[in-house]
Amino acid sequence: MIENVAILKNITILYAEDEAALREITLNILKGFTKKQLVAENGAQGLELFKEHESEIDIIITDVNMPIMNGLEMIREIKKINPNIPIIVATAFSNTEYLLEAIDIGVDKYVLKPIDMKKLLQLMSQSLLYHELKDLYVDNLTHLPNRNKLKKDLEITEQGLMAMINIDKFSTINDLFGETNGDKVLIEFADSLRKFFNKEDFRIYRIEADKFLVVANEFNTDVQDLYELCKSFENYIEEDPVYIDEHEIDLNITIGIAKSENANAYKYAQRVVSYARRKFEPILIYDDSFNIQESFEENIKWIKKIKNGVKNDNFRGYFQPIVNTQTKEVYKYEALIRYIEDDGTVVSPFQFLDIAKKAKLYPNIIKIMINEAFNLIIKKAKRVAVNISFEDIASDNTMSYIYSVIEENKEHAHLLEFEILESEEISDFSEVFKFIEKVKSYGCNVGVDDFGAGYSNFNMLVNLKISYVKIDGSLIKNIDSSENQKIIVKTITEFAKRFGFATVAEFVSSEEIYNQIKEIGVDYCQGYYFDAPLSFDQIN
Template sequence: MISNVSILKNITILYAEDEAALREITLNILKGFTKKQLVAENGAEGLELFKKNESEIDIIITDVNMPIMNGLEMIREIKKINPNIPIIVATAFSNTEYLLEAIDIGVDKYVLKPIDMKKLLQLMSQSLLYHELKDLYVDNLTHLPNRNRLKKDLEDNNQGLMAMINIDKFSTINDLFGESNGDKVLLEFSDALRKYFSNDDFKLYRIEADKFLIIANDYEKDVQEFYDLCKKFEIYIEQMPVYIDEHEIDLNITIGIAKSANANAYKYVQRVISYARKKFEPILIYDDSFNIQESFEENIKWIKKIKTGVKNDNFKGYFQPIVNTQTKEVYKYEALIRYIEEDGTVVSPFKFLDIAKKAKLYPNIIKIMINEAFNLITKKNKRVAVNISFEDIASENTMSYIYSTIEKHKEFANLLEFEILESEEISDFSEVFKFIERVGNYGCKVGVDDFGAGYSNFNMLVNLNISFVKIDGSLIKNIDSSKNQKIIVRTIDEFAKKFGFSTVAEFVSSEEIYNQIKEIGVDYCQGYYFNAPLSYDEID
């Protein structure tokens, strides 16, 4: 009889009506079509029922003229709690002047009294379907437009002046305080956004869990003026902690700003916020000097080259000597990856390694390095150290390959060493312990690389069963002119020696630096003062 009425059978309805006879008649009919009915005799009762039962209420039907609190006042308060709840107003023909006001505060539909029940049920079905579609474009938590809405809006308008805001390390908040408190932080944050960037001048979007976008309604708005407003917001957020229950939560944000008349603003703002985070800049405006398009093209080129290079054997190991500090005799070699162009040009990993990691292609490279290391070990009887990251250790596929390769060459395994990249955060030390123990059973030594940079901590050295510590080059390269760096290097060296670790200094590029390292007593040295990385054929 009534189209789409089946959609109503599982819904809960809030019905507010002060006329007892009409309320009873309408309610009896609604009971036959809906799962549950909550009934109020005035707006105040309706508001209280909504507050208590918000999570289960699917639609609201309300009269306008009611005692204590009228229907429109109730709607205003409910819309503050949930702007997306479907609402149908029932009003007498003589009160149609209220309809403009009702529409203005977000009412979906209206029905005239006396109520035509067939019409009411149809409106209820239509309203629910409308909101089902509308929810595709609205973020459920903050009630801001979402990425789907943004895509449609960008299709409609090529010009754009916008700012992207990223809450730094938001996942840490979820880890420390729980996701429910993380949601409360996001709600507080979105309220602050609305306060600083009014609907009259800006459109706000939540486009990812911790990313928001602001688009100026006026494309001609001065960029510097927009920057100043974003800067004030950034200062406000960082100076005013969010309070969740008794928890004080400090937030830091990064903001990227871009303007373009040819549909590139969104692409630019994504790139500039990434650039700002790398540079530890809280706020940056995009300009053409960032060479964004060229950077994208370079990334795409290298992803293709990495994939084909793995198949065509373009990746080769180069090996930099590590010498005994006292005798200058080569003790071992560090294996370093290089890409060999078709014309023989040797390309350093600076060009491709980060891209390989981001494109999930790096596991192919670590496998190549293991093979290259064993090639030098087995054919020229050299000791070789290979860099390994925590991400490698945590990868079942990568570790399976490494263990099987070591097993294949186990008679030479005592000449293979691993340098764990200490500049990368280790989230699960149990995996590292297992790795060190397992390769140690083959006679492989394990050390910590880049110590003194990133997440350095002496406690880690004590707890890991390592054999050596490589001191980060940032502490070595100016040791001949920096008293403070010399003190730090001496401290690391003395600490390591007390626990039985040998020490290695990298970036030894001059005789002056070498003399300082020798005076301190660091066991081994590596750097261009002794030799550049060598190809397999260049090693005797």
């Protein structure tokens, strides 16, 4: 029984042997134990095969005496490329003098001819200690060096010029075509990288599922030259779809380029590719003027402040009046979150809300807002609207908390309203329907917020059984000078009246805008023309 033979089933071997009969016999046996076999009839062929398939070859078996280039000459050249590749030499007893030379050039295992196949397979299994180590540094799917190898390589020098390449929304490809096809896309993508960025000038790594890194071998390579090469690659990828079986798959990529003399290139490349995605730029070169470092430090600061603020009661609800357009009398208030610094400074949600959402801290804030809203409802008998997102509605934890608070205060719940943030993120309308039904059973009104901001679904307004729609401020703030915006607002208002729900205009900041809104017939107004958001104590 051969020990550890199962370990051979996933390996690729390079086998060089000039004697046809022996080659055929040995190869047929190896096919039964190994995944893939690359076969050469002489050392020159073997060297070329190694150069072509270096990233996937796990072990080499070679004869010594071969024409054109013998086995030892081939080994010398291969060791220059990869000094760690395991090599087994097959030699006749009469040629054992070659063994000293073989040992000298780094061959530590040999098998005598005629080959004892049991012995050969045992030697191959032993040699795969290297294969196990290689797995630590090589991505199994693409056969590119992985993140571990990158970290090791970055320790060698502080200087670096690199481009991080991110496949946009790769998870969508897995969702649409399946992970098997997704893997094939990644293999094709890695092959395209190899073609564009030759190994004489660049090293390529796969560092995450959909993220690759191209590192220049020469630090003095011009950044602009790398940019132009990346631009050509981006054009190639985005103009030519990947074909997997019968599927045509379009890819988009984002590239961040960075250069640094003090070990910061990788960090900068990570940051600039994220920055480029936020700016919808396909390629960006890192520049200190982006203030990316300061941005990250600000994020870290606010994550800590949000966590501590939830514990220490730094968050407060502020309430902006929403008035009847015809009478200008306050009808209700929209609850808006504020962070109160220890010195009393009031901080706008612009500073922290997006960070809270990305850091998965927002559920804490929506819970605070529900409590703040009921505080105003109960103590001052005011009608209050609270914003709620689809993510909130889809969260069992968040909804369980909201329903429990409403149940505890159900005699006041008729004064609580919810404004669903209108967004293409709504992926399951059944959840939204259930939410509306549930809160309406307590007497709560439900509206749609930010309607008309880029993504607008009139069908959603009809089917959700809402009470009102709030027209996005981007359509309101210039309505006194933009005829197009006026037409859009008028269309939304007429649509709402036809289907029986009210309209609210936000960002009403001047008398001119107010007059336009009144003329169109919008039911309610909100904005600094009437009042800024007020603290609890400022509301009578």
